[in-house]
Every structure is written in structure tokens, then in C-alpha cells.
Amino acid sequence: MKNLLLTCMMLTMSIAFAQIPSGSGVYLNKLIVSPNGDDLTNEYIEIRGTPDAVIPSDLYLINVEGDGEASRDDYGEVGEVIQLGDGTRTFGSNGFLAIVANYTDENTNVVTTNPYTSVIAAGTTIVTIELIGNDVTGSSSSNVSSFTPDIGYDGNFEDWSATYMLVQAPSDPSGVDIDADNDGVIDATGDHTMWTRYDSVSFLDEDDLLDSGDNGEFGYGQIIVVRDLAENSSNGIFTDTGATVIENTGSNVHFWGRQGTSTGFTTSDWIAASFDGTGPNWEFSGNTARVSPAEFASYIIPSEIYGALNPTAATLSITEQELTDDISFFPNPTTNVINISSKNDIISSIEVVNVTGQILIQKENDLDVIDLTSFSTGLYYMNIYGDGAKITKAIVKN
Known part of the structure; x- marks a missing residue:
């Protein structure tokens, strides 16, 4: 019997996903695999692991097909496979691996450079795929004639509906069918x-539902976002047993990311958001129904976050509002202190927190300077309170 989702409530069950043994220590930190605009140079994949550790050659990032179109029966099958390790490649000294792509037009020799490389944190291992093709704006694998190095990534990873998994496998997992009976549940054999399986997430859209004559949308991740779940919950949304299922209303998900150092599969572990604008400073939707958790509504990704931990909901505020245009702080980045000025003297207190939400500095006096001299290099957040409101600013210690 198909595991048809009959409720729009978030489901969190204590099933251990025993069909695929679980591992720990390697995580999907950021996934931007269907950005606004051209996919071929605007996708971004970031994996978190142990600093300086060798990435096993049998560690793969895969996608599992989830579109149940009437004309196909490959849902549940592994499509694209990215081989993350080569036996010598390591996670960066900061624990991160990033995959990006540049593109050279074979007719004009015009090179389009991805927007991320210049802002990714020092210490990150960066794998840059050099694509050659006939149209960078085509956003399709058909617009790519070659890619180097060939790790299985051609600049256009599978879009929705799909499940993205980090797996270690004894052989190339291409074409493996994890749901041979097409019931939406990972098979036990x-x-x-x-x-x-180290990590897995899914996003399901709504273009292959039962009422359109198709077979439905299939998600095999441990956490799954479904577009317009409430109105489609009984119309062909199939999810694996035990998954956490949440709704994104009226739009598709463009950004997946783990909050801080999280390792689990609850809404407090993940960020899932629709966004606008241009990369790398994508702006999340201001509509809280399109962002989870809601604290991330209108969040603008700072350049400093690439090759670093993502913020947590605890570092942001759903009631965040402008204090005043008169507040300024400088320099940023800084090697020691941040100077703060407010013409109207409305600042009442300041906090500095790390990316996991831990308060490192809390001041109600001497608010014109924040001393970061003793801090490690990296990304921090400064919460400025005043006049019944709060603003949060990203700051970087060099």
C-alpha cells in the first residue's frame, strides 16, 4: 500500500530509516541546485565534514528521482551521481568542501564565472568544474558539451521533485532503484x-499529481518539504516512513541548509527557503509560508557565510525591524574592534553571538565599541537593541 500522505501536519516519527544504514560526520551544509536565473554557474553545493580529513573515494552526493509523470516509472531511481572524493581530496582546514562551476561559450570563448568563488572562506576545499557549451543561459545539461574535472557534475544538478542524499557506497550507485515497487517507501532489500547514508533531504513540487493523470510526487529524504501540502496531501504526495514533512506554500524551495552545527532532521535543524535576487547574496522570501523556520523570512545571505556554518533561528528575530538609518558600524571585516555610532543615541544594548546562537558579548554600557581582539576568525552576528526593536548585523573577524 502506498504511503500516501493524508495530513498536512508535520510528521516526526521515531523510525530509524533502517532500509539504508545511517552514518554520521558528513553533512549537506548548503544546497542551491535550482536558483533563480541560469543554473549552470549559479548552483552551489557545500558539504561539511572533519577538517583536513581525506574524503573517501566512495562518498557520493546523489539525487533520487521523485517526479511521477505518467510517461515514466523511474521514480525511486538514482539519477545523477557526484563522486566527492578521489582518494587524496580533503575537506578544507575549516571542514568544508564546496563545488561550483564556470562556463566557457564554445562559440565565442566568453567565460562566465560563478559568483561564489571570490567569497568562499579561506580554508575551504573548492572543486571548480570548468564547463564548455553553447549557451550559458540555457540552464540545461544539453547546453554543456564537456566538463572538467569529471566528477559527475555538469553544472545542472537535478531539480524538483528530487531527493538529495550523501551516501557511501561500495560501487557507483548510478541507476540503483531504492523503491522498485514504487510505493514511496525505501525498499528493505x-x-x-x-x-x-549520512544525510538526505527532499523537495516535492506539484506538477505530477494524481488528479492530472500522473502517479504523484515521491520523496525519500529524512526531511521533506512539499509545495502546497495542505491542498495536495491526498492527491499523490508519497513520503518515506518516518520523514519529517513540512509545507512550503505557493513557491518552490531554492535553498537548503543546516542550521549551525545541527545533525538532525527536525525543523530546528534545517533552513528551507524560496528566494529572490542574485547570488551570492540571495534574499529569502519575506512570506513566512515560504521559509522554514519563519525567523529566516527576508534573510539576505551574507557573502561571509560561504564556507562557514549557517546561522540558526536563534541568531535572528521574526520581529526584526529597522532601528534607524542613523546607526552605522565599522570596520567590517575587522581584525580587532567594531566602532558603532548612532546620531539619535537610541541603542540600549548590544549582543555578539556566534553562528550557533551562543551569546559571547552582552553590553548595556560603553556601546560605541565592541572588542573582538580575542575572538577566532570567522562569522559572528551583532544584535543591536533600541527603541523596542532589534536589528541583526553579520560581522566578520579576520
């Missing part, structure tokens, strides 16, 4: 039972 098959090649995938020899994998180790």
Missing part, C-alpha cells in the same frame, strides 16, 4: 541496503 536491494543494493542500497549496502550503503551508508
